[in-house]
Amino acid sequence: MIVTIDGPAGSGKSTAARGLSQRLGFEFLDTGAMYRCVALAVLQRDIDPADEQAVVDVSRQIRISFSESHVILDGADVTQAIRTAAVTDAASQVAQYPAVREALVYLQRQAAEGVDIVSEGRDQGTVVFPNAFCKFFLIADPEERARRRYDEMQAQDKKITLEEILQQIYQRDQRDESRTVAPLKPADDAVEINTSCLTIDEVLDQLEQTVRDRQ
Numbered sequence: 001m002i003v004t005i006d007g008p009a010g011s012g013k014s015t016a017a018r019g020l021s022q023r024l025g026f027e028f029l030d031t032g033a034m035y036r037c038v039a040l041a042v043l044q045r046d047i048d049p050a051d052e053q054a055v056v057d058v059s060r061q062i063r064i065s066f067s068e069s070h071v072i073l074d075g076a077d078v079t080q081a082i083r084t085a086a087v088t089d090a091a092s093q094v095a096q097y098p099a100v101r102e103a104l105v106y107l108q109r110q111a112a113e114g115v116d117i118v119s120e121g122r123d124q125g126t127v128v129f130p131n132a133f134c135k136f137f138l139i140a141d142p143e144e145r146a147r148r149r150y151d152e153m154q155a156q157d158k159k160i161t162l163e164e165i166l167q168q169i170y171q172r173d174q175r176d177e178s179r180t181v182a183p184l185k186p187a188d189d190a191v192e193i194n195t196s197c198l199t200i201d202e203v204l205d206q207l208e209q210t211v212r213d214r215q
């Protein structure tokens with residue numbers, strides 16, 4: 001059984017997807033982490049993310065795996081390294097290339113074979129798993145999404161203003177929504193939830209209830 005959760009950056013989908021997978025006893029797949037791994041590998045090799053052919057070559061060379069809640073790139077634990085601002089920005093650039101997406105979509109479908117899974121990203125309900133059992137699209141007001149990211153950054157002692165974060169969010173949304181391949185948008189049959197005024201437990205209750213009602 002496959003449950004998909006898509007939505008823009010900061011909509012709360014990562015926390016929601018992880019929590020829902022625990023409540024249902026399903027596997028969890030963070031597909032954003034896979035695009036981040038390609039971006040990190042590109043930056044580590046001093047390759048310009050705008051060089052499509054070089055990026056595609058890298059995406060075919062690397063090995064990405066998950067161990068518990070850790071992300072492993074070519075044998076190294078990159079769980080923290082893929083969360084920097086530089087990787088975040090490069091991830092949405094490399095995600096525009098069709099051949100990169102093709103390679104990662106193949107891995108995502110492989111990960112879902114024979115297991116119950118909650119898969120989270122931008123195109124899980126529209127492109128990767130069009131026949132998923134249950135699809136969700138989470139949204140939140142940009143200001144609220146920026147505030148959540150700002151709180152995370154403050155907790156990590158990172159120096160950035162709320163205004164800068166808001167700008168980054170607008171830029172990333174714009175890139176993700178306007179790309180020609182697998183743009184960020186809800187599937188026709190997705191349940192849309194605005195998480196702006198909800199606690200994480202309220203979001204999880206809604207998600208879990210929707211899945212259980214369909215079972």
Ligand code: C5P
Nearest residue numbers: 031032033035091092095121122123176
């Ligand atoms: O979700 P996260 O912020 O980790 O994703 C990083 C970037 O990877 C996104 O901005 C988006 O460009 C890309 N992505 C994607 N398709 C997915 C998941 C992530 O294009 N399924």
